[in-house]
Amino acid sequence: MEKKNSVYIATSLDGYIADRNGGIAWLDSIQIPENEDMGYVNFTNEIDAMVMGRYTFETVLGFDVNWPYKKPVFVLSNSLNEIPESHRKKAYLVKGTVPQILEQIHNQGCTRLYIDGGVTIQSFLKEDLIDEMIITFFPILLGGGPTLFSDLPGTLQFELVESKVYFNQLVQQHFRRNRKD
Amino acid sequence: MEKKNSVYIATSLDGYIADRNGGIAWLDSIQIPENEDMGYVNFTNEIDAMVMGRYTFETVLGFDVNWPYKKPVFVLSNSLNEIPESHRKKAYLVKGTVPQILEQIHNQGCTRLYIDGGVTIQSFLKEDLIDEMIITFFPILLGGGPTLFSDLPGTLQFELVESKVYFNQLVQQHFRRNRKD
Numbered sequence: 001m002e003k004k005n006s007v008y009i010a011t012s013l014d015g016y017i018a019d020r021n022g023g024i025a026w027l028d029s030i031q032i033p034e035n036e037d038m039g040y041v042n043f044t045n046e047i048d049a050m051v052m053g054r055y056t057f058e059t060v061l062g063f064d065v066n067w068p069y070k071k072p073v074f075v076l077s078n079s080l081n082e083i084p085e086s087h088r089k090k091a092y093l094v095k096g097t098v099p100q101i102l103e104q105i106h107n108q109g110c111t112r113l114y115i116d117g118g119v120t121i122q123s124f125l126k127e128d129l130i131d132e133m134i135i136t137f138f139p140i141l142l143g144g145g146p147t148l149f150s151d152l153p154g155t156l157q158f159e160l161v162e163s164k165v166y167f168n169q170l171v172q173q174h175f176r177r178n179r180k181d
Numbered sequence: 182m183e184k185k186n187s188v189y190i191a192t193s194l195d196g197y198i199a200d201r202n203g204g205i206a207w208l209d210s211i212q213i214p215e216n217e218d219m220g221y222v223n224f225t226n227e228i229d230a231m232v233m234g235r236y237t238f239e240t241v242l243g244f245d246v247n248w249p250y251k252k253p254v255f256v257l258s259n260s261l262n263e264i265p266e267s268h269r270k271k272a273y274l275v276k277g278t279v280p281q282i283l284e285q286i287h288n289q290g291c292t293r294l295y296i297d298g299g300v301t302i303q304s305f306l307k308e309d310l311i312d313e314m315i316i317t318f319f320p321i322l323l324g325g326g327p328t329l330f331s332d333l334p335g336t337l338q339f340e341l342v343e344s345k346v347y348f349n350q351l352v353q354q355h356f357r358r359n360r361k362d
Contacts, residue, residue: 013330155322158320
């Protein structure tokens with residue numbers, strides 16, 4: 001079975017995934033037509049499950065929308081004790097180090113994973129466990145907020161698979177980890 | 182006379198312009214053909230002068246190459262007392278706040294400026310004095326080092342002018358500041 005950990009995320013030019021107050025109104029700075037998903041559905045069709053941290057999970061729960069995910073969501077948290085009853089068949093708590101939680105998830109038959117949320121992405125990158133990143137750059141400097149990337153123990157070389165421009169304003173770069181060197 | 186402050190720089194995916202030791206060997210992670218300048222000559226043909234900080238100036242002096250700039254270079258430093266004698270007809274010391282040094286430079290007939298070096302770019306951005314940025318993204322995570330961007334007092338919206346892929350690996354995004362909002 002193919003094992004792959006993928007990132008699909010939007011960032012400001014200066015590498016923030018939310019503004020200083022955790023807000024994402026800046027995503028509306030570019031008008032995106034309703035029928036354009038920028039490859040999101042194709043991307044999620046190719047994954048078995050999502051992995052996110054408690055903060056992202058609770059942020060999504062706080063949105064005034066229906067639960068947006070069709071695939072199982074594994075919530076990586078060592079502080080949360082249980083998933084709220086309303087979401088018990090949709091989200092599952094996993095605890096431990098990144099390699100440990102990956103093993104638990106793989107054992108449930110989910111091997112192509114969508115890794116989401118800055119902190120979780122950073123934990124995976126620190127272990128060199130991200131294989132693919134699809135990053136959409138918004139032409140804005142936010143000047144502060146939670147970052148997409150953080151310190152790493154060493155450099156990680158990727159290769160560009162594709163770069164696409166959407167609506168003349170957004171540049172979506174698709175990378176694959178190059179572990180050859 | 183057109184007044185324009187432009188940035189032309191390479192960055193890692195995680196927003197570093199040099200590695201933890203100030204090194205730029207990672208720029209060699211992608212093979213760049215000798216005859217391809219990625220628009221650099223065209224860009225520099227359209228500027229009157231460069232503006233850089235003491236650190237960038239001394240870094241370039243330390244390279245084992247001939248002085249690489251054809252246009253006057255203004256070195257922004259409040260600590261440096263004079264330009265080394267070897268470079269007195271090539272580089273000029275300017276002191277003061279960013280608006281003050283801009284006025285000094287404009288008064289010398291140089292109005293289309295290439296702003297270089299992380300600290301100098303950041304000082305200009307804090308005053309919303311960058312009009313154009315040409316940023317080449319290398320598909321690598323460096324994990325630490327001096328950053329291209331830093332905290333800003335507010336968000337700055339840009340618009341994408343163009344995005345080009347070089348050698349299937351580098352994505353060069355060209356932005357213009359959008360002050361309409």
